[in-house]
Amino acid sequence: MSPEVRAWLERALRTLVAFDKPLALFVFLLVCTGLVTLYSASIDVPSRVTDQVRNVLLTFALMWAIAHVPPQMLMRFSVPLYTFGMALLVAVAVVGLTRKGARRWLNVGVVIQPSELMKIATPMMLAWYYQLREGSTRWFDHLVGLLLVGLPVALIAKQPDLGTAMLVFAAGLYVVYFAGLSFKLILPVLLTIVIGVGAVVISEDRICQPDVTWPMMHDYQKHRVCTLLDPTSDPLGKGFHTIQAVIAIGSGGPHGKGWLQGTQAHLEFIPEKHTDFIFAVYSEEFGLVGGLLLLAMYLALVVRGLIVAARGTTLFGRLLAGSLAMTFFTYAFVNIGMVSGILPVVGVPLPFMSYGGTALVTLGIAVGLIMSVSNQRRSLQT
Template identity: 75%
Template sequence: MQFDKRAWLDRIKRMFAGFDRPLALIVFLLLCVGIVTLYSASLDVPGRVEDQLRNIMLTFVLMWALANVPPTTLMRFAVPLYTFGIALLVAVALFGLTRKGAKRWINVGVVIQPSEILKIATPLMLAWYYQRREGVMRWYDFLVGLVILAVPVGLIAKQPDLGTAVLVFAAGLFVIYFAGLSFKLIVPVLIAGVIAVASIAAFQDKICQPEVQWPLMHDYQKHRICTLLDPTSDPLGKGFHTIQAVIAIGSGGPLGKGWLKGTQAHLEFIPEKHTDFIFAVFSEEFGLAGGIVLLTLYMLLIARGLYIAANGATLFGRLLAGSLTMAFFTYAFVNIGMVSGILPVVGVPLPFMSYGGTALTTLGVAIGLIMSVARQKRLMQS
């Protein structure tokens, strides 16, 4: 039987027809940078890079599968997935496993963290809701959206898991904003936030005393914020992460110390250097120049995602792609901010850089959903 090269090439092209090439290229470059940095950060732990490569392969399969699923099909899973996720969060609150003072996991044959499901299910549910209300939207629809968002955010924050709660809240809030929420209603909240931050900074000597209780916050969350304002107040405790990460970033200089030559990382001064603080390892070895390249890749990722969202064929597609794209911005902003010492340490991974299968899978699913929206638009134009 004669081998038909052209037929095989056409078949391969059809297999990857769902991929948005610019977006796939950006993700590929970020994964390459991540593997290179992880190798340096994990010299003392053999096998970690191999584990991450397996995670990447699984993520690639999920990304490919979801990119080929029409958004109309995705809409059918919005309510069941959201309901299932909420049910699991309630089960965690009742029967969950407690580790390091947090109840975030549940054993259903395998141990899972249900809050990861809500990172996708919440914006999916909100996009479905506003798609159904298209053309007849009223002011109370935004209140309904806030309730849909508040339920998972409240359950996750209670675990407590402030980092994941922030990510779920941001992803959901972007859907509500893109659906038409007036910016005039957001401005007062932003002003209140600025006033609150300024007040904490101005009166930190008084309100950061051990006997002072902060409403709606755990003691460890209060301690993180107070340590952010003055890391030297607990240099060997909560402030250690921030101090060592800032030293690593600053010591990298304009061009960095070179790959595998970072002293802060290899002398074990940087905690969680393969996960939450991998940006400190990268900055020490590749310097300001490397940091600019990395930030450029993230900006290109966000720009491409927003382009796909703006050109989505349906309101559901536009809301879903827009919110998931801005979720990547939130991931990167919060992680780099906490490593650089301008935000509290909340345990948010750096997209496609940090080690870990669960977070990488969630990010891959998000990219696959964005590609699905792009594919629908291309099919309508062809």
């Protein structure tokens, strides 16, 4: 074999295996677990599994394509992508489509939800900004960073979509923290939140009365918090989701009832069982042991992402990979927390398991960006 042909084959092989193998393995395991659970949750609607397989194939294709884009090129897209996303959010606020009391969508020939774009665009923009200020970061730069986070979060929360706003805020805040924001400045905020939550719990009987209005919050948001504190206050309404999900998780026991044997799901007691509450279906059928294995897979995914971030060759790559890795943690923590009844129901899907194309593609793009950072390091070593 001639040297030219050998070199071409080596380049082709590197192109085909551009995936970061450990990261790809953890995503593959989670996707397979999700499809198995979705089959059980959608036994009466088998087309959902077919649709999700199509979404998975699209996601892996995008993941593979983005993994080939060098981080230097990603930096060039950061500002235009963030600016474009902000323009779409403003357009939603002005001429967006309203469904079920929320204005979150925009009709541009097809109906899109621009807030999903900001889950990627916001950390990219912040990583670009801190790369620009590398070596000369001051306290003022962190204020600029928080402003860049706050603008999309405010527009998304106004829609209202607190779940997505929280995810965008978390993704941006991770970048600011990894860029050097002192934990001493974060600690007072955390203490304030803890004190506030404690005050709400203690004052539940008074502040959850129907005639009490909560400032800066809609009635349905107040109802969600109050139902979280006492689901039995509305067992057939807002509390129904939480009560039935907790029953399903508890009834699974240590080893679960077995695949396709979950009664809560198959008797239609679990609402949104194929999307936001798929963890309840999984826990009922695979039990505590299965739940711990699932948590181990998410932990492995996050740890691998942080390892890639720590080994990044540029500040932009390190900040972007680190923040996106921690975003997977936020997704899983919020979803499992709300299904388990320790957090309000905010409509956050379980990563790589919940049915739906938009969230799955967004998460796949995030993994592709982390792989891009990983591939850059490998290319410099060869």
